Amino acid sequence: xxxxxxxxxxxxxxxxxxxxxxxxxxxxxxTTIDSITTGRLQxxxxxxxxxxxxxxxxSIIEEFNINPDYLFxxxxxxxxxAGDGPMYTGVPQVxxxxxxxxxxxxxxxxxxxxxxxxxxxxxxxxxxxxxxxMPQLTNGTYRCFEVQGNSMVRTFFDGDLVFGRYVExxxxxxxxxVYVIVSRNDGIVLKRVINRIEERSKLILKSDxxxxxxxxxxxxxxxxxxxxxxTMFASKQMPEPVDVYDRLxxxxxxxxxxxxxxxRAN
Numbered sequence: 001x002x003x004x005x006x007x008x009x010x011x012x013x014x015x016x017x018x019x020x021x022x023x024x025x026x027x028x029x030x031t032t033i034d035s036i037t038t039g040r041l042q043x044x045x046x047x048x049x050x051x052x053x054x055x056x057x058x059s060i061i062e063e064f065n066i067n068p069d070y071l072f073x074x075x076x077x078x079x080x081x082a083g084d085g086p087m088y089t090g091v092p093q094v095x096x097x098x099x100x101x102x103x104x105x106x107x108x109x110x111x112x113x114x115x116x117x118x119x120x121x122x123x124x125x126x127x128x129x130x131x132x133x134m135p136q137l138t139n140g141t142y143r144c145f146e147v148q149g150n151s152m153v154r155t156f157f158d159g160d161l162v163f164g165r166y167v168e169x170x171x172x173x174x175x176x177x178v179y180v181i182v183s184r185n186d187g188i189v190l191k192r193v194i195n196r197i198e199e200r201s202k203l204i205l206k207s208d209x210x211x212x213x214x215x216x217x218x219x220x221x222x223x224x225x226x227x228x229x230x231t232m233f234a235s236k237q238m239p240e241p242v243d244v245y246d247r248l249x250x251x252x253x254x255x256x257x258x259x260x261x262x263x264r265a266n
Contacts, residue, residue, distance in 0.1 A: 093121035164228025
């Protein structure tokens with residue numbers, strides 16, 4: 001089992017900090033953190049680590065929302081289940097309804113994304129967003145998000161609209177399917193997802209654009225505020241006329257036959 005010193009070091013790395021910046025966050029000296037994680041150099045060349053005291057542990061738990069059972073070896077989960085905000089719930093915090101009490105689809109355009117991160121649980125904010133009825137979208141709560149950027153090109157393009165159904169249980173996230181993920185650190189992203197919640201408490205997020213500018217990365221479940229399974233989309237990209245492909249196939253066939261005739265002639 002990892003010593004508590006190692007666990008403190010993992011916490012520092014998890015939040016992308018160094019000993020100095022970590023020490024400032026919990027109001028201790030960097031020497032204190034160095035003595036815990038690295039140890040004080042002894043005359044024989046060895047290092048003697050000190051165990052963090054109660055006050056230091058309490059500050060770490062409060063500042064970084066750490067699960068106390070993780071520090072004391074009783075749980076592999078580093079962060080508290082509630083994260084630094086509300087736990088993921090089986091229903092959206094706020095929905096929009098029409099005059100008949102039936103749910104509307106709330107539209108989240110690109111320009112509203114920043115506000116959505118802080119207002120997704122605010123009824124007044126959700127009511128300020130456009131909403132409409134879609135008879136085709138039933139049996140669940142739906143949101144419409146405007147696609148931003150080119151990370152999902154090949155499947156979705158900048159300005160497309162995707163319609164997502166709220167995922168009530170994170171274990172229902174299916175490998176290889178496309179979701180809108182709303183998280184504290186990454187905001188609103190559209191990605192193809194691999195579910196590794198049971199094994200690692202993480203989702204793996206992948207882009208369909210393979211030009212090398214959109215690397216695959218992971219997200220901890222504690223960061224997730226909402227997940228919407230994309231069931232339908234509307235695109236401004238009009239498909240090419242079918243006869244274009246027919247002509248290309250015909251041209252390709254003629255080239256193959258011509259090459260074959262040339263080989264025979266030689």
